[in-house]
Amino acid sequence: MRDALRVEGGHIGYDTVPSFRGRGVATEMLRQALPLARALGLTAVLITCDDTNAASIRVIEKNGGSLKERKALDASRPLKCYYFIALG
Numbered sequence: 001m002r003d004a005l006r007v008e009g010g011h012i013g014y015d016t017v018p019s020f021r022g023r024g025v026a027t028e029m030l031r032q033a034l035p036l037a038r039a040l041g042l043t044a045v046l047i048t049c050d051d052t053n054a055a056s057i058r059v060i061e062k063n064g065g066s067l068k069e070r071k072a073l074d075a076s077r078p079l080k081c082y083y084f085i086a087l088g
C-alpha cells in the first residue's frame with residue numbers, strides 16, 4: 001500500500017450521488033467491495049474518514065469496522081479516523 005493511502009485514502013473509498021443518499025447505497029457498496037479485497041489477498045482493509053463525517057462512520061461500522069486511531073493531520077481540518085475491517 002502506498003504511504004499516502006496509509007495516511008489519507010485507505011484501501012477503499014465510496015461516494016454516493018447526493019440524490020441517492022440515505023438509501024443504503026454506500027453501505028452496500030462497501031459490503032460488496034470487501035470480498036473483492038479478500039480476493040486480492042488482503043486480510044484486513046483500512047478505511048479512513050473525517051471524524052465529522054457521521055454518515056461515513058455509520059457505513060464503516062455497519063460493515064464491521066473498528067476504530068483504531070484518530071489523528072490530527074492538519075490543525076485546520078477535522079481529525080482523521082482510521083478504521084480497520086478484518087476480512088474473514
Ligand SMILES: CC(C)(COP(=O)(O)OP(=O)(O)OC[C@H]1O[C@@H](n2cnc3c(N)ncnc32)[C@H](O)[C@@H]1OP(=O)(O)O)[C@@H](O)C(=O)NCCC(=O)NCCS
Nearest residue numbers: 014015016021022023024025026027048049054055056058
Ligand atoms: C458518506 C456517504 C458515502 C454515505 O452514503 P449513503 O449512500 O447515504 O450511505 P447509506 O445510506 O448506506 O448509510 C448512511 C448511514 O449514515 C446515517 N447518516 C446519514 N447522515 C447522518 C448524520 N448526519 N449523522 C448520523 N448518521 C447519519 C444514515 O442514517 C445511515 O445509517 P442507517 O442505515 O443506520 O440509518 C455519502 O454521504 C457521500 O457520498 N458523502 C460524500 C463523500 C464521502 O464523504 N465519502 C466517504 C469518504 S470517507
